[in-house]
Amino acid sequence: MSTRKKVLWGIGGFLIVVYCLFPIAWIVSVSFKAPSDLANKSFLPSGGAATLENYRLILTGGASDLFLPALRNSFGICLIATAISCVLAMFAAYAIARLDFPGKKLILSTALVVAIFPIISIVTPLFNLWRNIGLYDTWPGLIIPYLSLTLPISIWTMSAFFREIPWEMEQAAQVDGATTWQAFRKVIVPLAAPGVFTTAIIAFFIAWNDFIYGISLTSTEAARPVPAALGLFTGASQFEEPTGAISAAAVIVTIPVVLLVLIFQRRIVAGLTNGAVKG
Amino acid sequence: MSTTTLPPTKKDAPVSAPSGKISDRARSERKLGWLLAGPAFLVMLLVTAYPIAQATYESLFDYRLTDPDNRSFTGLTNYWVILTDRLWWEAIGITAFITFITVAVELVLGFALALVMVKALRALRPILRAAILIPYAVITVVSAFAWQFAFDVNSGFVNSWFVWLPGVSADTDWFGDRWTSILVICLAEIWKTTPFISLLLLAGLAQVPEVLQEAAKVDGATRWQRMWRVTIPNMKAAIMVALLFRTLDAFRVFDTIFIMTNGANGTESVSFLAYRQTIARLEIGLGSALSVLLFLCVVLIAFIFIKLFRVDLSQARGE
Numbered sequence: 001m002s003t004r005k006k007v008l009w010g011i012g013g014f015l016i017v018v019y020c021l022f023p024i025a026w027i028v029s030v031s032f033k034a035p036s037d038l039a040n041k042s043f044l045p046s047g048g049a050a051t052l053e054n055y056r057l058i059l060t061g062g063a064s065d066l067f068l069p070a071l072r073n074s075f076g077i078c079l080i081a082t083a084i085s086c087v088l089a090m091f092a093a094y095a096i097a098r099l100d101f102p103g104k105k106l107i108l109s110t111a112l113v114v115a116i117f118p119i120i121s122i123v124t125p126l127f128n129l130w131r132n133i134g135l136y137d138t139w140p141g142l143i144i145p146y147l148s149l150t151l152p153i154s155i156w157t158m159s160a161f162f163r164e165i166p167w168e169m170e171q172a173a174q175v176d177g178a179t180t181w182q183a184f185r186k187v188i189v190p191l192a193a194p195g196v197f198t199t200a201i202i203a204f205f206i207a208w209n210d211f212i213y214g215i216s217l218t219s220t221e222a223a224r225p226v227p228a229a230l231g232l233f234t235g236a237s238q239f240e241e242p243t244g245a246i247s248a249a250a251v252i253v254t255i256p257v258v259l260l261v262l263i264f265q266r267r268i269v270a271g272l273t274n275g276a277v278k279g
Numbered sequence: 280m281s282t283t284t285l286p287p288t289k290k291d292a293p294v295s296a297p298s299g300k301i302s303d304r305a306r307s308e309r310k311l312g313w314l315l316a317g318p319a320f321l322v323m324l325l326v327t328a329y330p331i332a333q334a335t336y337e338s339l340f341d342y343r344l345t346d347p348d349n350r351s352f353t354g355l356t357n358y359w360v361i362l363t364d365r366l367w368w369e370a371i372g373i374t375a376f377i378t379f380i381t382v383a384v385e386l387v388l389g390f391a392l393a394l395v396m397v398k399a400l401r402a403l404r405p406i407l408r409a410a411i412l413i414p415y416a417v418i419t420v421v422s423a424f425a426w427q428f429a430f431d432v433n434s435g436f437v438n439s440w441f442v443w444l445p446g447v448s449a450d451t452d453w454f455g456d457r458w459t460s461i462l463v464i465c466l467a468e469i470w471k472t473t474p475f476i477s478l479l480l481l482a483g484l485a486q487v488p489e490v491l492q493e494a495a496k497v498d499g500a501t502r503w504q505r506m507w508r509v510t511i512p513n514m515k516a517a518i519m520v521a522l523l524f525r526t527l528d529a530f531r532v533f534d535t536i537f538i539m540t541n542g543a544n545g546t547e548s549v550s551f552l553a554y555r556q557t558i559a560r561l562e563i564g565l566g567s568a569l570s571v572l573l574f575l576c577v578v579l580i581a582f583i584f585i586k587l588f589r590v591d592l593s594q595a596r597g598e
Contacts, residue, residue: 005398012395013403020410023425023470024417026436030428038434092319100305101312107320114323116527118577120550121570122326124557125333128344148326155319209418211534212550216558227420231538243434250421257416265409272415272475273482 024254031055031247038243054248063233063245069221070229071253077139077225078207081146086200088147089154096155097162108159111152122148123216130217137218142225145213150203157202160274161195198271201260208257226253331574338568344561357568366552367569371576374548377461378529381468385525386518388469389476396481411474419471423538426467430454457545464546467535472528476521483517484510523584527577549573 029043032050040046058067096104126145127136135141165188173183214228221229230249233242261268338357342350361367396407414422430437430453441447453459487510495505511518533550540546542555553573557566 006400009395009398010400010403013399013407016392016395016407017410019470020413020474023422023429024413026429027421027425030434033434041436041439043436088319088322092316095312095315099308099312099315101309103313103316107316110320110323114327116524116577116581117327117331118531118550118570118573120531120533120553121334121574122330124553124563124566124570125330125337127557128337128563129330129333131344145326147322151319151323151326205416211418211420211537212554215537216554227418227534230420230424231534243428243431246424247428250418250424254417254421257418258413261412261416262409265405265412268412269408269478272478 027247027250027254030243031251033244033247035244054244055252057245058249058252063242063249066221066229066233067226067249070224070226073139073142073221073223074208074225074227074253077142077146077223078204080139081143081150081207082200082204084143085147085150085154085203086158086196088151089158089199090196092155093158093162096159097165098167108156111155114148115152115156117148119148119212123212127216137220137223139223141217142213142223145217146207146210149206149210153206154199154203157199157271157274158195161198161271162192165191165195194267195271198264198267201264201268202271205257205260208253331571334567334570334574336567337563338571340564342562342564344563353564357564358572360565361568361572366547367549367572369545370547370549370552373461373546374530374532374550377465377468377532377548378526380465381472381529382522382525384465384469385473385476386522389473389480389521392473392477393480393484396477397484411477413474414471415474415478417471419534420538422471423467423535426463426470426535427454427539430463454540455544460540460544460546464532464535464539467539468529468532472525476525479517479521479524480514483514483521486517487513519584519588522588523581526584527580530577530580549576 026043029045030038031054032052033040033045034049034051034053037045037049037051045051057063092107095101096107122145130136130141135144167188169187169191170183173187174180178186209227210225211227211231214225215231218224218228224232226249230246230253233246233249339352339354340350341353341356392411396404396411399407429435432438432450432452432454437453438447438449438451442449451459453463491509491513492505495509500508531550532548533554536542536546536548536551537554542551547555549569550573553566553569556562556569560566
């Protein structure tokens with residue numbers, strides 16, 4: 001490639017980075033603006049007026065009893081839902097990748113149908129049912145429907161990963177004198193672990209992103225997750241726009257996913273594309 | 280343990296299996312297969328098939344949670360009420376419009392992003408990959424807030440930055456009017472989901488055989504011809520799968536609308552309409568009927584894609 005071309009593609013790459021980070025930069029900037037500074041019409045807080053007031057408000061101040069329980073709910077519910085769906089998907093994906101049985105297609109197609117299912121169609125009946133059986137506004141009441149988000153993608157992604165594992169190596173290890181358990185633990189587990197781990201990250205992203213279940217199936221801080229809490233946030237008093245507090249909370253919930261992206265980017269891309277497009 | 284004399288027991292044999300013709304080994308493999316995959320399969324059915332069946336049943340009743348004792352069977356009345364209401368058709372129109380615009384823009388933009396990722400210097404790729412994953416990983420609600428605050432008439436910067444554009448002034452209220460609201464909703468949706476499409480297209484680009492490109496180059500094809508005659512036809516399957524997934528996803532648009540306008544100014548999508556009937560108005564009967572109709576819309580879209588555009592899902596399944 002000529003230097004001119006290199007520079008042009010470099011500029012293209014730079015534009016992509018700007019495109020991806022611009023809204024995030026904006027919300028970070030807003031989160032540091034004082035209420036009186038919000039209407040300054042500029043991108044950054046005006047001259048040295050950056051303040052941590054918004055963060056104080058949601059972490060220790062008046063809004064903390066809204067935000068902190070929501071953060072705990074989100075982490076707890078999403079981690080449990082991710083763990084359950086990963087375990088279930090692990091068995092299913094093993095069977096799909098390794099065994100020959102009728103119904104493989106049925107299981108994968110079902111996962112596809114569940115993945116494209118309109119969430120609101122699940123919410124309506126669950127709303128009524130959960131109220132009747134006491135699951136409304138509880139952790140299990142969100143973990144169960146979250147499986148409809150996390151399980152299909154887990155099955156797809158993991159079976160795509162498992163298909164690429166050289167399973168013959170298990171027999172090879174046994175021929176070399178390893179017991180079945182040793183062969184499994186020393187050969188298969190290290191080969192399968194990255195796929196399982198990547199799947200878990202993607203499933204966690206999807207659960208973390210949920211909004212509809214969160215606002216529909218909870219009513220208090222007993223189970224309400226962060227996105228729902230953000231959506232229903234109404235400021236310290238009704239005369240005060242909660243823009244700054246929402247931005248600070250938004251920045252805090254974005255930090256975990258950005259960290260995961262930065263650390264595991266290569267794997268996440270492989271996971272996202274492996275499951276969907278494969279030659 | 281493997282004896283060949285054991286007669287095949289009916290209980291273990293799947294209905295479709297030609298009994299007695301499969302070996303013990305195959306049969307135990309089937310059993311193990313369903314034993315391992317069964318729980319996941321059951322859970323998937325439980326969290327979707329059961330609710331939609333329940334919704335179908337409840338959609339046949341006039342049933343409000345504010346007045347639960349007066350539940351009465353009304354047959355298909357709810358469907359009639361919805362399908363003759365202007366609100367439903369407006370919601371369908373808005374949803375279809377947002378879906379079409381966002382998916383179309385995302386496809387073009389996503390393709391451009393994928394091309395840049397392919398051509399960019401090797402050293403830049405990890406940076407681009409990380410950057411492109413960020414919109415994908417950010418919560419939709421957070422993205423909606425970021426875009427809303429940017430366009431907000433009081434606290435936003437858009438009005439002061441783009442005041443030179445015709446129609447934009449210092450006090451343009453983007454959320455005061457239907458089409459400007461929808462424009463901002465579409466922008467936020469496009470920002471958030473283009474990366475996903477571009478990653479799928481990037482994987483598709485990698486599958487185009489290099490020899491074909493070389494051959495076309497030798498035959499004197501221009502860059503543009505190679506793009507349209509070689510690259511795109513060879514990644515048609517990847518494009519179609521990306522389109523199918525994004526279309527169905529876009530048709531469920533809800534979060535961004537809830538945050539930005541709360542359905543005001545005629546920006547209500549089908550999902551939002553169903554949500555409002557059930558959760559806000561506690562009209563379980565009507566809400567259920569809406570849920571069923573939305574489900575049917577999604578099935579119809581998937582059917583059109585698979586039958587009409589011949590999307591090969593075995594490609595998607597990785598077979």
